[in-house]
Structure formats: structure tokens, C-alpha cells
Amino acid sequence: MKITTSCSVALMALTMGIAHAQTTPPQAEDTAAPTEFGDIVVTARRTNESAQKVPVTVAAFGNEALREKSIATPQDLQQLTPGVFLGASGSAGNTVYVIRGQAKPLIGVGQPGALTYFSDVPLPTIASSQPQYDIGNVQVLKGPQGTLFGRNTTGGAVLIYPNAPTYDLGGYLEAGYGNYDWRNLEGAMNLPIAADKVALRVAGRFTKRDGYVENLGVGGDFNNLNSYAFRASLLLEPTEGVKNVTIFDYYHNNDNNQAQIFAGFHDPSIPSAVLSQIRDFTNPTLTSLLAAQQALGKRKTVADIPGFDRTKAYGVTNRTDIELGGMSLTNIFGFRALRWKNQANFDGLPAVDLFGSGVAGPVLNTYRSNAYDQYTEELQLHGTALDDKLKWLVGGFYLKSKPNGENADRADVFNGIGSAVYTFVTEESKALFANASYDLSDALNGLTFNAGFRYTWDKISVCSAAGGSTPPYDGRLGDCKAGTLTNATNISAKFHKPTWTVGFDWQASRDVFAYITSRRGYRAGGVNAPILGPTLAPFQQFAPEIVTDVEAGVKTSWNVGDVRGRFNLSAYYAASDDVQYNVNGLFTAQPCVGAGFDGDCDITNDPSSGAITINAGDISVKGVEATLTVIPTHNLTLNFGGSYIDQKTRKTTYGTLAPTIVAGGEDPAKIPFRFAPSFTGNAGVRYEVPLGEEGTLVANADYYHSAKVLYGIYKAPAYDNVNLRLDWNGVAGSRVDVSAFVRNLFNSTWVQTGGTIAAAPGILTLVYNDPRMYGISLRMRFGAE
Numbered sequence: 001m002k003i004t005t006s007c008s009v010a011l012m013a014l015t016m017g018i019a020h021a022q023t024t025p026p027q028a029e030d031t032a033a034p035t036e037f038g039d040i041v042v043t044a045r046r047t048n049e050s051a052q053k054v055p056v057t058v059a060a061f062g063n064e065a066l067r068e069k070s071i072a073t074p075q076d077l078q079q080l081t082p083g084v085f086l087g088a089s090g091s092a093g094n095t096v097y098v099i100r101g102q103a104k105p106l107i108g109v110g111q112p113g114a115l116t117y118f119s120d121v122p123l124p125t126i127a128s129s130q131p132q133y134d135i136g137n138v139q140v141l142k143g144p145q146g147t148l149f150g151r152n153t154t155g156g157a158v159l160i161y162p163n164a165p166t167y168d169l170g171g172y173l174e175a176g177y178g179n180y181d182w183r184n185l186e187g188a189m190n191l192p193i194a195a196d197k198v199a200l201r202v203a204g205r206f207t208k209r210d211g212y213v214e215n216l217g218v219g220g221d222f223n224n225l226n227s228y229a230f231r232a233s234l235l236l237e238p239t240e241g242v243k244n245v246t247i248f249d250y251y252h253n254n255d256n257n258q259a260q261i262f263a264g265f266h267d268p269s270i271p272s273a274v275l276s277q278i279r280d281f282t283n284p285t286l287t288s289l290l291a292a293q294q295a296l297g298k299r300k301t302v303a304d305i306p307g308f309d310r311t312k313a314y315g316v317t318n319r320t321d322i323e324l325g326g327m328s329l330t331n332i333f334g335f336r337a338l339r340w341k342n343q344a345n346f347d348g349l350p351a352v353d354l355f356g357s358g359v360a361g362p363v364l365n366t367y368r369s370n371a372y373d374q375y376t377e378e379l380q381l382h383g384t385a386l387d388d389k390l391k392w393l394v395g396g397f398y399l400k401s402k403p404n405g406e407n408a409d410r411a412d413v414f415n416g417i418g419s420a421v422y423t424f425v426t427e428e429s430k431a432l433f434a435n436a437s438y439d440l441s442d443a444l445n446g447l448t449f450n451a452g453f454r455y456t457w458d459k460i461s462v463c464s465a466a467g468g469s470t471p472p473y474d475g476r477l478g479d480c481k482a483g484t485l486t487n488a489t490n491i492s493a494k495f496h497k498p499t500w501t502v503g504f505d506w507q508a509s510r511d512v513f514a515y516i517t518s519r520r521g522y523r524a525g526g527v528n529a530p531i532l533g534p535t536l537a538p539f540q541q542f543a544p545e546i547v548t549d550v551e552a553g554v555k556t557s558w559n560v561g562d563v564r565g566r567f568n569l570s571a572y573y574a575a576s577d578d579v580q581y582n583v584n585g586l587f588t589a590q591p592c593v594g595a596g597f598d599g600d601c602d603i604t605n606d607p608s609s610g611a612i613t614i615n616a617g618d619i620s621v622k623g624v625e626a627t628l629t630v631i632p633t634h635n636l637t638l639n640f641g642g643s644y645i646d647q648k649t650r651k652t653t654y655g656t657l658a659p660t661i662v663a664g665g666e667d668p669a670k671i672p673f674r675f676a677p678s679f680t681g682n683a684g685v686r687y688e689v690p691l692g693e694e695g696t697l698v699a700n701a702d703y704y705h706s707a708k709v710l711y712g713i714y715k716a717p718a719y720d721n722v723n724l725r726l727d728w729n730g731v732a733g734s735r736v737d738v739s740a741f742v743r744n745l746f747n748s749t750w751v752q753t754g755g756t757i758a759a760a761p762g763i764l765t766l767v768y769n770d771p772r773m774y775g776i777s778l779r780m781r782f783g784a785e
Contacts, residue, residue, distance in 0.1 A: 043159070044141050045435075046148050046330075046380065046393060052555045055450065055505040055515035057570045057625055059084070059140040063163065068686070068700050070725055070741045072132055072207075075752065079704035079721060081140050082680040083625050083643030084156075091257055091309040091342050095129040096753075098675040099142055100574065101621050101647060102155025102523075102547070109425055109462060110580060110613045111524045113155040113545075115145075119162060119247055119317045120378075121334030122151045124401065126370050127311050131229040131251050134188040134203035136163045142625075143572065144521025144547055147435050147452025147501050150378065151399060154521035154547040154576070164245065165199035165235035167192045170783025178741075178775020182209040182225070190784070199235040204228070212771055213259035213299050217350050219306025222259035223770070228252055241323035250314040257307035260755040260765040262293045262348035266713060286763070289349055298749055298768045303345040305365050312339040327383035334376040339405060341369045346756050348765040354415045361415035363763065364587075364756055367471060368609065371405025372425075389439040399429040408473040409609045413587040416603075420467030422485060423529050423608040424477040431456040435501075446507035454499045456522060461492035464530035466604045487604055489531045495544050497522040511557040521547040523580060528612040533598030533605050538655050542580060542613050549574035566629040573622045575650075579671060581616035583662055584609070584712070585758025610758075616662060616671045617652040621645060635688045642681040647673040661759050677707040677718075695730035706750075712757025714764055719750030737779040747772040 042051045042060050051060050059081045061071065071077055074086035074095050085098035095116070096103055102113030104125050116123045118130055132138070139159040146152035171189035176182070188203035206228045211221030231249040238244075265286075293301070315336040322329045347363035354363065375398075382393035403424040410420040435452035465485035467473045475485045482488075503517025523545040532540055553570030587610045588603045598606065623645035630638045649670040652659070659668030682704045689697040702723045709716045722745040729737045748769075755765035 042139050044139065044148075046382070052557065052566075052568075053505075053507065053513050055503060055517050055553070057142040057551070057553065057572075059142075061138045063136055066132065066135055066138065067739075068698060068725060068727060069702060070723065070743060071138075074129060076743075077138065077140075079682060079702070079723075082641045082682055083142065083623070083645065084140055085675045085677075085709075086158075091127075091344070092255075093127045093129045093253055093309055093311050093340070094342070095127075096675065097155075097158055099140070099156035100572070100623065101645065101673060101676045102153070103675055109423070109460070109526050109528060109608070110542075110582070111458075111526065113153060113523055113580075114157065115151055115153045116158045116160065117150060118160050118249070118315070120149070120159075120319060120332050121315070121317050121336070121376055122399070124336055124338050124372055124374050126372070127313070127338055127340040129311075130160055131205060131227065132160070133186050133205035133229060134163050134201075134231065136161045143549060143551055143574075144499065144501075144519040146431070146456070146499055146521065147433050147454045147519075148393065149380070149395070150397060151429060152431065152454060152456050152499055152522050154523045154545060162203070162231060162233065162247065162249075163188065163201065165201040165233050166190055166784070167196055167199050168784035170781070170785040172779055172781045172785050174777055174779040176775055176777035178209075178773060180210045180212050180773070182773070182775055183207070184777070188785075197237055201233045201235075202231070204230045211256055211259075213261075213301060215256075215259070215301060215303050216296075217302040217304055217345075219303055220256045222256050222301065222303075222307060224255050226253065226255045242321075244318070244320045247317040248314070249317075251311065253309065253311040255309050257309040257342065257344055258755075258767045259301050259307075260344065260346050260348040261298055261301055261768060262290060262763065263766045264290065264764045266759060266762050266764060284352065286349075286352070289352065293348070299771065301345075301348055302350045304349070304351040304362060305343065305345050307345055308341070308343050310341045313337065327381060330378075330380040330382070332376075332378040332380075334374075336374040336376075337372070337404070338374075339371045341367075341406075343367045346765060347763060348755065352415075357415070359415070361417075362412040363414065365412040366609075367408070367410045367420070369406045369408050369471070369473070371403060371407060372401055373404045374399065374401040376400075386438075391437045392435070394434045395432075397429070397431045397433070399427065401425075401427040403477045405476070406471075406473050407477075408467050408471070408475075410467070410469070410471075411587055411606075411610050417469050418587075419469055419604060420471075420473050421530060421604075421606070421608045422463075422465040422467050422473065422475050422480060424463040424480055425529075426461040426463075426477075428459045429456065429524070430458075444506070446509075448505050448507075450501070450503050450505065450517065452501040455496070456499065456524075457494070457496045458524035459492065459494045460524065460526050461490065462527050462529040463488065463490045464608060465489070466530075487530065489529075491527045491529065491531070491540065493525060493527050493541055495525045497544055497546070513555045514553070516550070516552040518548070518550045521549075523547070525580075526613065529608045530605055532607065532612070533600040533602060535599035535656060536586075536607070536612065539612050539614050539657070542615050543578045545580045545615070546577045547574055562633075564631045567627070569624070569626045571622075571624045573620065575618070575620050577618045578615040578653075579617055579619055580613050581662065581671060582611055582613055583657065583758070584611035585756070586610045586612065614655070614657065614662075615653055617654075618650040619671055619673075620648045620650055635690075637684075637686040639684045639686075640682070642679065644679050645676055646678060647671075647676070672710055672713070674710045674712065677709045679705075679707040681705050693733045695728055695732065695734075698727040698729065700725045700727075709751070711751065711754030711766075713759055714754055714757050714766070716751035716754075716766075719748060721748060721750075722746060735781040737781070739777045739779070740775070741777075742772065742774040744770060744772045 078086040097114040099114040104112035142156045173187040176184035186205040191200045209225035211224035213222040229251045236244040318333045351360035380395035408420040433454035440447040463480040465488040501519040505515035525544040551572040555568045625643045627641045684702040725741040752769040
């Protein structure tokens, strides 16, 4: 059997929240046999197989489904995937993926609980938002991962696959225009170079939009768009059984950042909530500024510095698949380079005189920069044995991430101009893994036993030093290691753990598949930088987090008369030990009172980005997820999805940190469960009207509901959203498609993510969602597209 590249995966429909099936593209091979729903093909177990036969909860979105739902960002994808939070920290480009409560640290040093892959290569954990154009499919895997591929995670993975080259000439060009002067130009071309030997696909996108939050202060309007991206994919098949795909991609973004809207104060009884206690003793008072902001509303603000979010990211991916006669060898090499700079008016305020000194200044402004090069190498060998009853896979994974450029954080707080902290983080991760599935049909027809094992070795080194008060910051890793930077210190730690998966799945009949599995996930520990003050010294290092779960599920297809449907249900329980929890807002106030929060009033050893990661204790998480698809007629598809999740704290280990600093306004005896609403649900309607030679009309209406969401120590209200889209494909028998869309139909306002959401300094700022967005697009297809 020929093994295809990761780029050749075809997703023909959605398994969670979407029911529309797609047509298998030419590059897809060895996929599951079509059903009345169309093929639903995923690669969760590193082979192409039906999503209805995979013992894991997976949401899968094909190329046309992504287009029909107007999916362009991670935030868009969230509303089609109940139980998953896809937001941002500090900027829209610094994506935070939260799956079953597992995430990466908002800021500071730490490993991700959920990871993004682009064409089978893990993306860097900072500023990892991937532009979604000319995408073949997106898959969201839930639960601990690592015994089959890539890097280990405790919550899940998001897999993004671009469209792969084929041997047919074709392509498309699409242009769009919408409100706020939204302009989008996207296109792709597939070029066969040598028949059945060499093919090239190139694609690109340009997007620009005015900001929708008016800035009455310094700088441009916030929440604008300004980016472009390019990708080239080369397919080589020099001989039978050998296949190689090389991808180069480039992304550039330069916008004015997200608006932080001043929304209120934290509990003044919290000792560190400095501004909550002085809000009525400034000129003007913070209370009067809050009243002024409330009068402006959520779409205007007054900033005292210009905001910006600048990203340059590029990478090379190379995958080779070789058939070895009964076995297959896969090698995946990845290189990712990231250059990111971000400046934010995090207080959402103009300059203010906090202490009556007669000089106005910032309350909380931040500057962050990161520059990293990441190399990954993965080797897999897989095959079958024992008359094909045994399917096996063994592999190894290596990752090295190292600084290459400016890596600095500066916070200007409480009328003071801060001093930057250099933080150079070097990571190395090595792993060996194996997985096997054995067919037990001799004992019970359709029964399979699955088991996997992984051992991971991680090393993290952090070199930190003091910088100046204004960028650019010219210190580099070599300077830090050589000790030529002020207060240069180097801290390192090593961790290693085994992880595993074991379970059974049962194909009870053609239409009923059931499974039960238990997995152990591992999230490496790390170090906080720089050398911390005496009060925080016990938190210089944090231990690995271990997650052990049990999941059971059933996936069904059914017919009642002429009505067809699918119903999938899963339930899980996960125990997390030594939970890694991000505590932020840790800045020394000037003038410092007493010994300060860290015991020495020294701003040069404040935590990098004002944040540390701690082991907060042990928790348990349980949840239920379900999807229902109903096709009453050939033209009409209805889909429903829901996710319920609940956390219980088993133990807290806050150490010398005051519980209120960690939990804020929440119960200090409980570890806050952030970015995980207790319930999320969606519903969708798709209706298709064939027009004969005039083309096809496709209408989509989608609804999403989220329960309350905890951001830091602020709990955001529940919200609802409705999106609409109408596509006329093949207009008047041509190769032209016309589309119109409306997102956020009722112009609702909800909290997209938190800004200043820590107990200190004591004020609250929030980032709100996009207002109603509408537009049209025109797509022209040619050749085989």
C-alpha cells in the first residue's frame, strides 16, 4: 500500500458540529469507503481512516466546510468546536488553545497543554497563529497525545494541513470586500511539472481592514488587520514507493494590536490590588476615568502609547515516505523561525497622575519581543504482522528551540518607566514512542486492543539579564551566557517521564463503533526567570504536570425511513497532578511599600512579563461531549453539538503565595478553571438548492452559545452568536462562485479574552469581540480546481 504525505489527507465532512460532506480531492488515496455522508477521513492515528472508526474525540473540517463557515482565524474555528477555546493572549497572533482545560501559559515560560501542528510539524508556542488560506483540512484531537506522533501534550492537538500539489493544472483566485473597508485577496495555482513525478502548488493571501475600536489618544485605531502570507509546496515522486513533499511558508503581520478596554476594579480587599485602593486619590481619579470609558462604550478608547503587533514567521517542512516491502518509513523535518514584537496599552487608560506628583504616566503599558528558531525531526517506521492482525508503529522525535534575536519584556507600571528583562529560553525535547493495535476478532468480531508507550526527555535553559528602558534591546543570548549583560544569570532544569495509552475499540456493526481508552499525558516542568526575590524564590522552578484520563465513547450512523443521521457521544474523566498555573500581574509598585510583593522592592528581579508558573495543586476534570447530525432530505442538513465540563480541586499547593493572589475573587480553596466554560454548544442548518445549469445555491446558518468564562480572576458573562452565509457556486454554469456572509448577525458584544485580569495591579481591562462583520467575495476557479 502506498503511504501518502500529510498534505494528502482529505477531510470530506465534519465530525463535530458540521455535517456537510466534501468530495475527495485528487491527492487523497486509500481513504475509507464512501458512505451516504461522504468520506470522513482523519489522521489521528497516523493513517488515513474514517473518523467514525477512530477511538478518540475528533473534530474535522474540510476545505469547502471551512469556506462555507467563513473560517479564517482560530477564533472562528472555536465556534464550530464545542469544548475548545481558541483565543489569544496579549494579541490576536499569540494564540491560546485550550482543550479540556489544558492550555499553554498566557505569558512567561512554560510548555503547551494543547499544541498546533502545521503539516505534521509542531509550531512554536509563542505567536503561533497560523493564517488559514488554501487549507485542505483542520483536525482537533481531544485528550493527551504523544504515543503516535510529534510532541507530547496533556490536552490535545490542532492539526492544520494545506492543500497538497497534484498532477493536474488548476487553481483559483478569490477577492473579497466588506465593512470596515475589509479587503481580502487569495489565490492558489497547481502546476504539474513532470507527469507523475514533479508538481508544484503556490498559494498566497493578502488581508487588510480598518480598526473597529476608535483610538482617541495616541496611535491608530485598534483591532485592524494588515497581513500577507505566501506558501510553495513541491511534490517529488522519483520512483515507485518514494514520495517527498517540501513546503516553504511565510507570514507577515503588522497591525495596531487589540484594544484593552478599562472595565472596572478588582476586590480592594486583596492586599496587592494597589489601584483598587487608591482609585479615588488620583487626579483625575481612576473612578472618573472609568465613568468616562463607560460613556465612550466598548468601541472607543484613549491610549497613551501607540499599540502594535508585528510578526514575521517562516518555515520549511520536508516529509518523505518510503515503502520498504511490508513496512513504511516516514521522515518529517521541520524548521520554524519566529520574530514577534508587541506593544500594548494594557491599562486601557490615558496617562494619569496616580500619586499626586503632578506628573502623569502609565498605569500598565507593556512591550514584548521574541525571536526563536525551532528545529524538529521525527522518524516513524510502521507496518503489519501476524497476518495483518497486528498494526505497529515505532518512532522517535527531537525538538530544539533556541533564541535568535531580541527577547525582551518591559512593563511600565504605576507611573514608572520600567527596565526591560532579557529572557532567552532554550528548549530541547527528545522522545521514543511505540504503538500497536491487535485485531481480536477471533474472540469477538470487530474487537481491537490498542496500546502505546512513550518516554520523553526535556531540558530547558533560561538565561536572563537586565536591559534598558527603551528598545531596541541589543543584548543577545551569547552576551547573556558570557555575563556581559547586567545581572546575567542562567538557570536550567531537566525532566523525563513515561506516558502511555491503552484501550479497546469495537466495531459492533457497520454503523456502530464503541471504544474505551486510558491515557497518561506529560507536560514538562520549567523555570521562572530571572533569579527571583526572596518571597518568590521557592517558585524559581516548577515541576511537570501529569494528566491521567479515561474516555469512553460511541459513534453511530442510522436511518429512520428516509431520514439519515449520526450521533456521537463521549464521556471522560481526567486527574491532573501538579497543575501548572500561570500567576501574572506581579510588578513592583513605585514607590514601593514595605518590602514589596517579592520581598526586596527591586524592579530588576521582577518576574519576566510580570508572571510566574507554579504547581498550584491537583484537580480532576470530567465532561461529556455529543454531536448529532440529521439529514431529513437530500438538500437539508441539521447539526447540533454540545460539551459539558466540570472541574474539582483535590489539593492546593500555593506555598508562600497568598491564595488571593492566585485565585483573586474566586474561592481561594479552589484552583481557578480558566478559559473553560462549563457548557458550549452549537447548531447549524445547511440547505442546498441545485439550479441545474445555473449552478448551486448553498445557505448556511450557524448558532453558538458559551456559558460564563473565567479569565484570570474575572468571570465573563455567557453569550450567543449567529453567523450566516450564502454561496452561489458555478454562477450561470461558469467557474465563478459568489458568496455573501454576515458574522455576528445581531451585533452582540461579548468578552473575547482578558487583558489585565490579575489580582495586581487591581484594575480590569477586557478585549471584546468583533462587531457585526459582513462582506462579499468572488472566486474564479480554473483547471482541475
